[in-house]
Amino acid sequence: EADIYQTPRYLVIGTGKKITLECSQTMGHDKMYWYQQDPGMELHLIHYSYGVNSTEKGDLSSESTVSRIRTEHFPLTLESARPSHTSQYLCASSDQSGADTEAFFGQGTRLTVV
Amino acid sequence: AQSVTQLGSHVSVSEGALVLLRCNYSSSVPPYLFWYVQYPNQGLQLLLKYTSAATLVKGINGFEAEFKKSETSFHLTKPSAHMSDAAEYFCAVRSGGYNKLIFGAGTRLAVHP
DSSP states (O other), X not given: OOOEEEEOSEEXXXXXXXXXXXXXXXXXXXXXXXXXXXXXXXXXXXXXXXXXXXXXXXXXXXXXXXXXXXXXBOOEEESSOOGGGXXXXXXXXXXXXXXXXXXXXXXXXXXXXX | OOEEEEEOXXXXXXXXXXXXXXXXXXXXXXXXXXEEEEOTTOOEEEEEEEOSSOSEEEOGGGOEEEEETTTTEEEEEESSOOGGGOEEEEEXXXXXXXXXXXXXXXXXXXXXX
């Protein structure tokens, strides 16, 4: 069973607020990812990390930032939330064993900016 | 570059009927392919994956998929749909050396009595 957790599950926040979406995994995985998913749409990779102190931008441009200070923790931050940031954010992780290794997903954070 | 195309954004079947969800991939190298399922307000759960060991892959919940290189396809099937199969299904391909997963747009499966 996957052990990757995201908090909060749901967040409604006003425009201009700073928010941090938390993601933690207990599997010791080096690789972690953030995907953005609009309702009924595909997932777009916005950030990924190979390990501690490693972060890279994904395929979809995002105003969010990430950090990876600890292996198990990969938070995503929006300095000033806007309605265009309303979406579902999914965190995932995988180990280094090979390209056939699947990614494990958290339950997601549904963000609404009003 | 690698990509995935899922044909049909919505599929509706009767309970007990065959489920067929289509996925075609594009890849210049042998691909690693995955099917994930997403239930409402949940994350993604792995159904099955193709890793070149066998072209017919069996997954959880009675699903299976067949890798056909000549057709660049990896369609997902289940002989008999159950109401609990109603969900969103995503096909994905591994991309590059970073182990990034590239997802298709998803297919929403509805199962009616």
